Amino acid sequence: MAKRSISQIVKDPEWQKIRASIVGKWNLEPKECCDKLKKFLGPIHSTTNDKLRIVMNYVTGSGFRMGKIQHPCIDNIKTQIKVETTKRKSKGEW
DSSP: OOOOOHHHHTTOHHHHHHHHHHTTOTTTOHHHHHHHHHHHHOSTTTSOHHHHHHHHHHHTSHHHHTTSSOOHHHHHHHHHHHHHHHHHHHTTOO
16 A cells, blocks of 8 residues: 555644644643644554654654754654654564
């Protein structure tokens, strides 16, 4: 099965609600925003590949890359996703 494009995956209604709830709030409530991302992901070891791709795509977007949005919890989420995706790729589950 071919991997769907990220533009298709991010149309997920659950993700769109989460995204809308955190847009513009990172400077004031970074921890709460990270908590919402973690809740969306659920347990990292059992979450779907799509959810991992959605969140990684989000936290590597321009605001995060340019350094306008920074917090240790963001780095933690990125690290957890990188570790999990590497593990899945080595098992052929990606």
